[in-house]
Amino acid sequence: xxxxxxxxxxxxxxxxxxxxxxxxxxxxxxxxxxxxxxxxxxxxxxxxxxxxxxxxxxxxxxxxxxxxxxxxxxxxxxxxxxxxxxxxxxxxxxxxxxxxxxxxxxxxxxxxxxxxxxxxxxxxxxxxxxxxxxxxxxxxxxxxxxxxxxxxxxxxxxxxxxxxxxxxxxxxxxxxxxxxxxxxxxxxxxxxxxxxxxxxxxxxxxxxxxxxxxxxxxxxxxxxxxxxxxxxxxxxxxxxxxxxxxxxxxxxxxxxxxxxxxxxxxxxxxxxxxxxxxxxxxxxxxxxxxxxxxxxxxxxxxxxxxxxxxxxxxxxxxxxxxxxxxxxxxxxxxxxxxxxxxxx
Numbered sequence: 001x002x003x004x005x006x007x008x009x010x011x012x013x014x015x016x017x018x019x020x021x022x023x024x025x026x027x028x029x030x031x032x033x034x035x036x037x038x039x040x041x042x043x044x045x046x047x048x049x050x051x052x053x054x055x056x057x058x059x060x061x062x063x064x065x066x067x068x069x070x071x072x073x074x075x076x077x078x079x080x081x082x083x084x085x086x087x088x089x090x091x092x093x094x095x096x097x098x099x100x101x102x103x104x105x106x107x108x109x110x111x112x113x114x115x116x117x118x119x120x121x122x123x124x125x126x127x128x129x130x131x132x133x134x135x136x137x138x139x140x141x142x143x144x145x146x147x148x149x150x151x152x153x154x155x156x157x158x159x160x161x162x163x164x165x166x167x168x169x170x171x172x173x174x175x176x177x178x179x180x181x182x183x184x185x186x187x188x189x190x191x192x193x194x195x196x197x198x199x200x201x202x203x204x205x206x207x208x209x210x211x212x213x214x215x216x217x218x219x220x221x222x223x224x225x226x227x228x229x230x231x232x233x234x235x236x237x238x239x240x241x242x243x244x245x246x247x248x249x250x251x252x253x254x255x256x257x258x259x260x261x262x263x264x265x266x267x268x269x270x271x272x273x274x275x276x277x278x279x280x281x282x283x284x285x286x287x288x289x290x291x292x293x294x295x296x297x298x299x300x301x302x303x304x305x306x307x308x309x310x311x312x313x314x315x316x317x318x319x320x321x322x323x324x325x326x327x328x329x330x331x332x333x334x335x336x337x338x339x340x341x342x343x344x
Contacts, residue, residue: 082206089147096135116215119203122194152201165192184301217270217299232339243286267291280315294323303327
């Protein structure tokens, strides 16, 4: 298992003066992990965008390191115990509370969206949500309770509770009026006040890393597409139990009225990954959604990263055919234009 704690307090991205100060021999390997790859004294076969990344941020694995471990061909201990465990319990809850494929899909969407919308939640609100999934395991415990326990940490605090959270993404913060530390989020922290019966739930760090934070761009796009005229475009979040992040269907029209027949379908995955090279090398088109167009949709903060789109498109070339790369604003605009074009 990779070391999770490093005592050395070197800055995340040291300047030239700091780079000249070599750490003691016994700390040299770990200390080097805090430096960008372009400062390493060895040749590395990395994309130009990835050369600015590090393996450690403060005393934690960097986002790049977490993604690299998750994309590795061998099983990763943390991914197995956290990411895969949460996903497994989410799937079990959806399946055991559904009587048919349609209900299972609806349950899956509710559970995925709950993780995105609720990094912090009171026990009152949590109990109301849990009532939607009453089925219990043979030991009498509802399946959704095991899912909640895997994804959240429970903090006992009866009565009025005050928590620092980002006003936009609702991720926890350490103080009020601080810029949000979540990549791509322009919010700042505020005091969230709510009443509890006995306490509240806060997502584990891994839940935020693997489910909540990547889901922010997915939720933004789904919500914006849902504002379009449903007679012209239909949105299916996480179709076929997450084969893609969303399928956009354009129904046919007859005498100005919407038809139940889908004339065209676009499948898209919203990807917020630190490394375009790792993203391209692991991306696969899932055939369970039959689509006329397929997209990788990037959040705006990734598109603004110098070299990111060029590296991604270069790495995709020859690996995946027929997939277009577009930013979230551009994708919504394309869907709206296609829907209006069908109406004419």
